[in-house]
Amino acid sequence: MAYIQLNNQLPGITGLLENRKDTGAPIRELTQILLRGESTLTEMERELIATIVSYRNQCRFCTNAHSATVIALGGDADLLDKIYHDPENAPVSEKMKALLAIAAKVQELGKSVKEEHISRAKKAGATDLEIHDTVLIAALFCLYNRYVDGLGTYCPEDPAYYQKLASRLATMGYGSPKDPGVRIGEESFK
Amino acid sequence: MAYIQLNNQLPGITGLLENRKDTGAPIRELTQILLRGESTLTEMERELIATIVSYRNQCRFCTNAHSATVIALGGDADLLDKIYHDPENAPVSEKMKALLAIAAKVQELGKSVKEEHISRAKKAGATDLEIHDTVLIAALFCLYNRYVDGLGTYCPEDPAYYQKLASRLATMGYGSPKDPGVRIGEESFK
Numbered sequence: 001m002a003y004i005q006l007n008n009q010l011p012g013i014t015g016l017l018e019n020r021k022d023t024g025a026p027i028r029e030l031t032q033i034l035l036r037g038e039s040t041l042t043e044m045e046r047e048l049i050a051t052i053v054s055y056r057n058q059c060r061f062c063t064n065a066h067s068a069t070v071i072a073l074g075g076d077a078d079l080l081d082k083i084y085h086d087p088e089n090a091p092v093s094e095k096m097k098a099l100l101a102i103a104a105k106v107q108e109l110g111k112s113v114k115e116e117h118i119s120r121a122k123k124a125g126a127t128d129l130e131i132h133d134t135v136l137i138a139a140l141f142c143l144y145n146r147y148v149d150g151l152g153t154y155c156p157e158d159p160a161y162y163q164k165l166a167s168r169l170a171t172m173g174y175g176s177p178k179d180p181g182v183r184i185g186e187e188s189f190k
Numbered sequence: 191m192a193y194i195q196l197n198n199q200l201p202g203i204t205g206l207l208e209n210r211k212d213t214g215a216p217i218r219e220l221t222q223i224l225l226r227g228e229s230t231l232t233e234m235e236r237e238l239i240a241t242i243v244s245y246r247n248q249c250r251f252c253t254n255a256h257s258a259t260v261i262a263l264g265g266d267a268d269l270l271d272k273i274y275h276d277p278e279n280a281p282v283s284e285k286m287k288a289l290l291a292i293a294a295k296v297q298e299l300g301k302s303v304k305e306e307h308i309s310r311a312k313k314a315g316a317t318d319l320e321i322h323d324t325v326l327i328a329a330l331f332c333l334y335n336r337y338v339d340g341l342g343t344y345c346p347e348d349p350a351y352y353q354k355l356a357s358r359l360a361t362m363g364y365g366s367p368k369d370p371g372v373r374i375g376e377e378s379f380k
Contacts, residue, residue, distance in 0.1 A: 003308040004318035020319075022223055023326060026216035033213055058301055102340070110339025111248055118193040118342070128194035129210075132341065136213060139336035146329035149300025150292070151322065152308070 003152040011154040011161070012061035016147060027143075028174050034137050036173040041130055043170075044073045045096055048083055049103045049137045055084050056107045059145035061155045068159075068166035095124040099134045106138035193342040201344040201351070202251035203334060217333075218364050224327050226363040231320055233360075234263045235286055238273055239293045239327045245274050246297045249335035251345045258349075258356035285314040289324045296328035 006019040017024035035046045047069050054062035067080050082090035087100045098121035105112040113135070121131055156162070196209040207214035225236045237259050244252035257270050272280035277290045288311035295302040303325070311321055346352070 003303075003305065004321055016322075020322065022227075023220060026220040026223075030213060030216040030220075033216075037212075057299060106336050106340045109247060110336040113193075113340040113342070115193065115342070131194050132206075132210065135340040136337055139333040139340065142336055143329040143333040146296050146300040146332055147326055150296045150303040150325040150329065152303070152305070 001152070001154060011156050012065065013144060013148050013153070014165075015153055016151065030140060031174040034133060034140065039130075039133065040127065041099075041133065044070060044075060045092070045099075046133075046137060047073060048075075048079075048092070048096070048100065049134055050141050051080070052083050052087060052100055052103055053107045053138045053141040054145055056104060057142065057145035057149075059149050061148050061153065062141065062145050064155075064159075064162045065165055065169070068162035069169045072163070072166040072170035093124075095121065095126050095130075098124045099126060099130065102131065102134050103138040106135055107142060110139075191342070191344060201346050202255065203338050203343070204355075205343055206337060206341065220330060221364040224323060224330065229320075229323060230317065231289075231323065234260060234265060235282070235289075236323075236327060237263060238265075238269075238282070238286070238290065239324055240331050241270070242273050242277060242290055242293055243297045243328045243331040244335055246294060247332065247335035247339075249339050251338050251343065252331065252335050254345075254349075254352045255355055255359070258352035259359045262353070262356040262360035283314075285311065285316050285320075288314045289316060289320065292321065292324050293328040296325055297332060300329075 002015065006015045008015050008018045010018055017028060035050065036043060039046065047066055051063065051066040051070055054066055067083075070080060070083075071077075079091055083100070087104070088097055090097065090100070092100070098117070102113060102117050102121060105114075105117055118131060121134075126134075192205065196205045198205050198208045200208055207218060225240065226233060229236065237256055241253065241256040241260055244256055260270060260273075261267075269281055273290070277294070278287055280287065280290070282290070288307070292303060292307050292311060295304075295307055308321060311324075316324075
């Protein structure tokens with residue numbers, strides 16, 4: 001049960017984006033550009049940024065959704081475990097380790113990002129655009145996580161829900177879906 | 191000097207929105223809807239939410255910009271001082287005090303917002319939409335503040351810069367401006 005009355009029974013962010021479509025549309029558009037648009041970062045790399053920020057913001061819905069999307073894009077449980085608990089030893093490139101470190105600093109506070117974090121990423125081969133997008137994706141998930149939890153939205157427990165949602169996000173992206181969202185089987189929920 | 195090379199010399203968020211216009215457009219659109227769209231919260235009340243969150247995120251550019259906008263909309267120094275240091279005694283309605291308390295919780299973390307904060311706002315007469323918009327405005331400024339500071343953008347010291355920017359935001363809102371931004375007099379800056 002969300003803290004406010006929604007016009008639908010969808011969980012997490014999906015219910016919020018449908019509830020106020022005028023604000024939902026630019027949020028979807030920004031996410032689609034950043035996570036699925038043209039980029040020298042892979043979709044998996046961008047989902048890892050979403051995942052590490054959501055985990056550190058303790059947002060269960062977003063962490064479940066984006067970790068399931070990492071799996072849907074070919075990741076595995078070991079990768080996720082490292083992203084959560086030991087990103088410096090995650091099986092990713094040195095460039096990605098440096099970008100994940102920037103994302104983790106953005107999660108804390110913008111001013112936590114220092115010159116040294118940026119130079120590490122540049123030395124590891126990150127472009128200015130990759131650094132820009134890392135900061136903006138991390139900042140966007142600081143918005144998402146607060147929106148979802150600040151309104152106390154419903155967070156399904158069933159892993160099958162997130163697998164179904166992730167399959168949609170991996171194949172269709174973040175645009176406005178024709179049907180309004182992924183439901184948990186046929187059941188409705190409060 | 192921002193941490194990355196921008197295609198312009200504009201400070202703070204203005205340089206970032208011009209630098210990558212495809213991501214800038216939905217951010218501007220979302221802000222225009224939330225801060226200047228139809229609402230039972232006044233523009234001043236919505237700017238106070240932006241200000242309290244930016245102040246608590248220690249984002250100097252955004253705090254300066256939105257506090258100057260509060261002044262441009264008729265606020266004064268005492269109101270701002272209370273918003274920063276003692277919001278429970280700010281010269282605003284009980285409903286606004288409850289909404290500012292929610293915004294302050296959103297700034298910490300989404301899950302810091304509890305039922306008790308929401309019921310206080312509802313008892314003071316806040317509608318579900320006002321609560322929704324308070325949470326989303328606060329979450330949006332958690333994005334902005336991290337974007338601006340996470341990329342180490344230039345923060346002007348001259349109060350006249352923020353007065354000019356605030357005058358534009360108070361009268362023209364957050365849509366894409368015809369000229370790309372407010373400059374500091376005629377000088378260029380790094």
